[in-house]
Structures are given as C-alpha cells and as structure tokens.
Amino acid sequence: MTYATRRKIVSRIAEAACGVAVLLALLPLAMILFYVIKEGAGSLNLAFFIHTPKPVGEAGGGMANAIVGTLILIGIAALFAVPVGCIAGVHLSEYPDTRFSSAVRFAADVLNGVPSIVIGIFAYGLVVLPVKHFSALAGGVALGLLMLPIVVRTTEELLRLVPAGLREGALALGATRSRAVFSVILPAALPGILTGILVALARVAGETAPLLFTALNNTYWSTNVTQPIASLTVQVFTYAISPYDDQHRQAWAGAFLLVMIILSLSIIARLAVRRLERMNRP
Amino acid sequence: MTAKIRVRDFDFYYGDAKVLHGIDLEIPETQVTALIGPSGCGKSTFIRSINRMNDVIPDAHGEGTIEVDGKNIYAPGTDVVSLRRRVGMVFQKSNPFPKSIYDNVAYGLRIGGTRKKQELDETVETSLQRAALWNEVKDRLHESAFALSGGQQQRLCIARALAVDPEILLMDEPASALDPIATTKIEELIWNLKQSYTIVIVTHNMQQAARVSDRTAFFMLGKVVEYAETNTIFMNPKEKMTEDYVTGRFG
Amino acid sequence: MHIQRHFDRDIEEIKAMLLRMGAMVEESMQQSIRALLESDLAIAEQVIANDDRIDQMEVQIDQHVIELIAKMQPAAGDLRFVATVMKITPELERIADLAQDVCERVIELSREPTIKPLVYLPRLAEDSQTMVREALDAFVRGDAELARKVIRNDDVVDRLTEDSFRALLTYMLENPRNISAAIRLTFIGKYFERMADGATNICEMVVYLVEGRMIKHEHA
Numbered sequence: 021m022t023y024a025t026r027r028k029i030v031s032r033i034a035e036a037a038c039g040v041a042v043l044l045a046l047l048p049l050a051m052i053l054f055y056v057i058k059e060g061a062g063s064l065n066l067a068f069f070i071h072t073p074k075p076v077g078e079a080g081g082g083m084a085n086a087i088v089g090t091l092i093l094i095g096i097a098a099l100f101a102v103p104v105g106c107i108a109g110v111h112l113s114e115y116p117d118t119r120f121s122s123a124v125r126f127a128a129d130v131l132n133g134v135p136s137i138v139i140g141i142f143a144y145g146l147v148v149l150p151v152k153h154f155s156a157l158a159g160g161v162a163l164g165l166l167m168l169p170i171v172v173r174t175t176e177e178l179l180r181l182v183p184a185g186l187r188e189g190a191l192a193l194g195a196t197r198s199r200a201v202f203s204v205i206l207p208a209a210l211p212g213i214l215t216g217i218l219v220a221l222a223r224v225a226g227e228t229a230p231l232l233f234t235a236l237n238n239t240y241w242s243t244n245v246t247q248p249i250a251s252l253t254v255q256v257f258t259y260a261i262s263p264y265d266d267q268h269r270q271a272w273a274g275a276f277l278l279v280m281i282i283l284s285l286s287i288i289a290r291l292a293v294r295r296l297e298r299m300n301r302p
Numbered sequence: 303m304t305a306k307i308r309v310r311d312f313d314f315y316y317g318d319a320k321v322l323h324g325i326d327l328e329i330p331e332t333q334v335t336a337l338i339g340p341s342g343c344g345k346s347t348f349i350r351s352i353n354r355m356n357d358v359i360p361d362a363h364g365e366g367t368i369e370v371d372g373k374n375i376y377a378p379g380t381d382v383v384s385l386r387r388r389v390g391m392v393f394q395k396s397n398p399f400p401k402s403i404y405d406n407v408a409y410g411l412r413i414g415g416t417r418k419k420q421e422l423d424e425t426v427e428t429s430l431q432r433a434a435l436w437n438e439v440k441d442r443l444h445e446s447a448f449a450l451s452g453g454q455q456q457r458l459c460i461a462r463a464l465a466v467d468p469e470i471l472l473m474d475e476p477a478s479a480l481d482p483i484a485t486t487k488i489e490e491l492i493w494n495l496k497q498s499y500t501i502v503i504v505t506h507n508m509q510q511a512a513r514v515s516d517r518t519a520f521f522m523l524g525k526v527v528e529y530a531e532t533n534t535i536f537m538n539p540k541e542k543m544t545e546d547y548v549t550g551r552f553g
Numbered sequence: 554m555h556i557q558r559h560f561d562r563d564i565e566e567i568k569a570m571l572l573r574m575g576a577m578v579e580e581s582m583q584q585s586i587r588a589l590l591e592s593d594l595a596i597a598e599q600v601i602a603n604d605d606r607i608d609q610m611e612v613q614i615d616q617h618v619i620e621l622i623a624k625m626q627p628a629a630g631d632l633r634f635v636a637t638v639m640k641i642t643p644e645l646e647r648i649a650d651l652a653q654d655v656c657e658r659v660i661e662l663s664r665e666p667t668i669k670p671l672v673y674l675p676r677l678a679e680d681s682q683t684m685v686r687e688a689l690d691a692f693v694r695g696d697a698e699l700a701r702k703v704i705r706n707d708d709v710v711d712r713l714t715e716d717s718f719r720a721l722l723t724y725m726l727e728n729p730r731n732i733s734a735a736i737r738l739t740f741i742g743k744y745f746e747r748m749a750d751g752a753t754n755i756c757e758m759v760v761y762l763v764e765g766r767m768i769k770h771e772h773a
Contacts, residue, residue, distance in 0.1 A: 190399070537619065
C-alpha cells in the first residue's frame, strides 16, 4: 500500500483511539449521573423539599432543613473566603516578586492540599472547643478555609491577565495605584474571579468530612448560626449508613439533589461569565 | 511664544542603561509639537517622562529638569497624581475601560471627587464633543465602550483625557493602530484641539508629523538632533542626519 | 462621507492668490492695450511700475505651494492642482512681462511719427486678452472644454500676427520713415502673440488638472 494510504489508516486509528479514550473518561461521570438519577429522581417530591426529617424509624419526611443548611454554610464560607481571598490575590498580583508574596503563594498551595478532614479538625479546635458548642459558624469556617486557596490563586491569575494598558490608562488620569486596582483592574477581572468563586462554592458544597465535627447535623429546622445545622452532605451520609430503606431512598434523593446543585452552579458560572464578558471583550 | 514645558539637561535611565542624553527643549503652549525618529530613539521614553508615567517601571529614573509652567516636576516631593491631571495622555493602543461610554469619560472626574450628576453629564457631553465623538454616541452613552470601532475608541480615550481639563495633552502614536480614514479624523481633531491645549505627539509616521504639527523635534539614539518649525524640518533641515531621515534614506 | 480637512483652506487660499495674480495680469494687459491705442504714456509707465508686484506674487504663490506639498503630501486631484499652479504662475508672470514690454515700445513709439490706421494689431491684442481671460476662467471653473476652445483659437491669433506683420511691411515699403515705428509695432504684435501662447499653455495645464491628461505638445 502507498505511504499516503498508510498514513490515512494510522490517522483514522488514532482518531478512533482518542474517541474511545474520551468515552472511557466520561464513563464514570455518566454512570454516576445515571445511577443517581435512577435511584433518586423518583423520590424527589414536594415533601422532600418542605419537610424536615421524621424521627428515626418513621417513614416520610424530607430534607428541607438540610437544603437550607447547605446554603447557609456555603454562604458563611463565601463571606469569609471571598474578601480575604480577593484581597490576598490583589496583593499577590501587585507585588509578585517579594519574599512575602512567595511565602503566601506557597502557603495557599499547601492549604489547597490539606485533607478536608484535617481542616475540619482545625475548625473544631478553633471554633467549637472554646465555646464547647458545635455550630454552623464552625462549619462555615471550615468550608471557607477550603475555598480560600482557590479564590486567592484565581484572583491572582486573573488580575495578571488584565491588559497593562488599562492600568496605564487609569494612572494617566490621575488615579493612585490602589484606586486604579480597585476601580478598573479588579472590575475587569471580575468575570473570571466570579467563575472561580462559583467553582469553589460548588466544590465545598459537596464536602462532608469537615462538617462532621463542626456543624454536626440537626434533624430540626434551624437557621441559627451558633447552633449545629443540617447539611445535605451529612444528611446523605447519615441516611446512607442507616438500616432503614426509606432513609436510603431519601439518601439517593439527596445525592441527586447535590449533583443537580453542583451542576447548576457550574452552569450559572458559565452564563454569568458570558454576560459579563460581553461587557468586557474589546 | 510662551514655553509651556521647559526641558533642561534631562537624562533618563532604565537601570544602568542611559536612554536619554541631555535633552534640551522648549515646548510652546497651544501648539502641536511632534517627536519623530527611528525605533528606539527615546521619543516614547521622553514623552512618558513629561507625566512621569515612567515611574511605574521599576529601576527607571530621570535626572535633570522638566518644568511645566515653571515648576520642576522632577523635584522631590512633586505630587505626581495632580501632575497627571494637568498633563493628560493618550496611548498607542486605545485602552477604554470595561465600562460604559459614559463611565469611561466620567472616570477621571469621579476619582477627582466630582459627584453631582449634572456636572458629570455636562462635562461628559463637552468632552465627547471636543473629541468629535458626541454625535456618534449621544444615544448610547450607557452601552459598553467596546461596542465602538477602533477609531471611535481612540476618540473616546481622547474625550476621557480631556474630561479632567488638562492643559497639556501627550499623545504616543495615537493613530498608528487605525485605518486611514480614522487616522485623518484624529489628525483633524488634533488640529482643532491645539487652540485650547498644548499637544505633544510622538509619531513614527513622518508625513503625519508634517501634516499635523507646528514644531518638530528629531530624536536619534536618545538625543535631540534637530528641533525647529515643522516647515523647516521638512523643507530645509539644517542637519544632514535630519535630511537623511526625512527623505527616507535611512529608517 | 466627506471629511473636512484643514488643508482645504490652504488650497482655497492658493487658488485665491492665483486668481488675484491673474486679475493683476489681466489688468496689465488691458492697460497696455489702452496705452497702445490711446498713445497714453502715463498708463504705460504705470504698467511698467506694477510689474514688480506681480513678480512678488509669483514668488509668494510658489512658496505657499511648496509648503503645502511638504505639509500635506497631496495626492490625485490635489496633486495635479499644485502641479498646475506651479506651472501657471510663471506663465502669468511672463504675460505680465510681455505687457510691460508692450508699454516700453509704446513709450518709444511716442517719439516717432505714428502709423495709422492700425488694422490688425488691435484685433490681435483683443483676441489675446480674451484668451488670457478665458484661460483663467477655465482654471477657476475647471472647464476643460473652454480650455480646449482657447487652445484652438491660438491658430487665429497666429494668423492675425502674420497679417499684422504683412500690413506693417506695406507701410515700411511705402515710406522709409515708417520703418522704425513699424518695427516696434511688429514687436508689439509678437508680444501679443506670445501672450496668447501663454494662455494656451495655461489651458493645457487646466486640461491636465481636470482630466488628468497631459496634452502639451500634442495639440489635438
């Protein structure tokens, strides 16, 4: 066969191999989705959304408090991680070569790699022990610590990507350096930073371990941050290891809901970025 | 002819490298002065020294005197922020902020403390008119600045610079990224603006310098080779180097 | 989409200066013809004295044009305009010089016995004057057709010059005392013929300006 024909065949084989690899990579995700939908979608009824859990052994009830709890927890986490992380990111991008910045960067990377359960223990020691109380606040702090390195690094990277011309333009109009950063450069990087935040939120919404000894869990309706609070993840965990079928059913429903929440957050991130970028694209 | 800017024995360094040598120039007010010369001759560095934009470059510093209205802007303790409000700058690549057209023009005013809506509205309109852009954007002031064409964006940057009412306007190759029609519009704009502003323009396009300026300075290797009325430089220059450059005998 | 350029003002100014010069030259021609026909020495002196002003205008206009070229780098029609102006000014200056020459001969003629009647010379002079005036009109209006008409008329002027010369020859043969005056009148005829040639040259440039075609030395 000619060289040309052989090349074509090799090319086709390579393409096919790539396709198969992609399918293999997507397979686990597809299987998870399929399973979760199959087991959980059916149990997602109105009761699930508006009822609190029934006492152990009784059938029925829902995870309303857990849904609200998760939202409160990631809200506290964001409240803590976003301002601190953004300002840290600003500092890193403004003073990229100092020793202090290198140290901060290193610390953020290390923090990123710390197992979530260790973060949980730290939050336990920091917030729970002094007041001898589990609380939503502690859980929020733990999740916030998990979010922090992502926000810092995303902010720094995106600020770096803002064209230098914008800074010059602001300075030439008589802006001080900090004014230039906060009124021009940060807003310019905002779409990307928001994506980073939403992605980080999606990630911590799915954490279980750090919540186990900080926010604990709560079978009752509570929005008090100084009290333990229910969360979707912990509730799913609790129900999954319980001996009751009805609770298993609800666990699947909770898992399905979690997946949906994370999916939605990602989609919202995408859409928000697209709208903001329309404002931004030169 | 009053000298708005007086430069005396000005040197500039990037680290240890000396890029401007003993510059001596007097730039008259309400005229257009063009700086021409081959790439790397120092004209951009020089113009950025007039509003101390070079300060943002680490290890860069200037020695000597640049007087604006008689005050040396390189004297220790000079308020660089207020200097930049008196000496505006327009860049080669237009750099509108990712905000609306209105917010772009109002930016300088707002950071200067102006809050009243009426004042902002009036100044925005005046500036856009002075930049010959008002008629094209008056119905869409709150659209993104990026919806404008390249030439319009550059005029927007000019309007933004004019809004803070500077006395001097520095322009670093303002039309080099634009098509011929947009370039002509900018050149005519500069011609009209010089009635109220002192303008210094860097251009690598000699013909543009000839069309637009009253006086021209020819820079080479960080020095001013010749500085005279534009007609003289392009019709009858004194220095052979100037003649060679202007006739295109060396780039 | 027409953009107003500040050079348009410079071009209009050059045009205006050229027309002022043209008016002055037409005036000189007119006065020289009067001086000839009325033997008026005062007018002749005046024409001779005015020539300096016309020379100065030529220099001024040329200077303006060169500055405009340096500043504007004109192209297409603008370029043909400046080229045309630079070729018209010396023609106008020469026409004015010729009018001055006519007046010098008129002064000399006043000291000699006159020859009458002058048959062809007045017509020749009028025709030349008309040609110069129409040449300038053609320039102002950008009228190539008028320019071509003027160019064609040059043949008529040439014939009139020849006729005038023959008539003057007759006078010379009649009476030797007429020779001096007749020769001066012959010169005057020649001067007017050359003024007509100048008008022709101007018209050739007008055709170039309007159509972009160089018809010099072609004479279609």
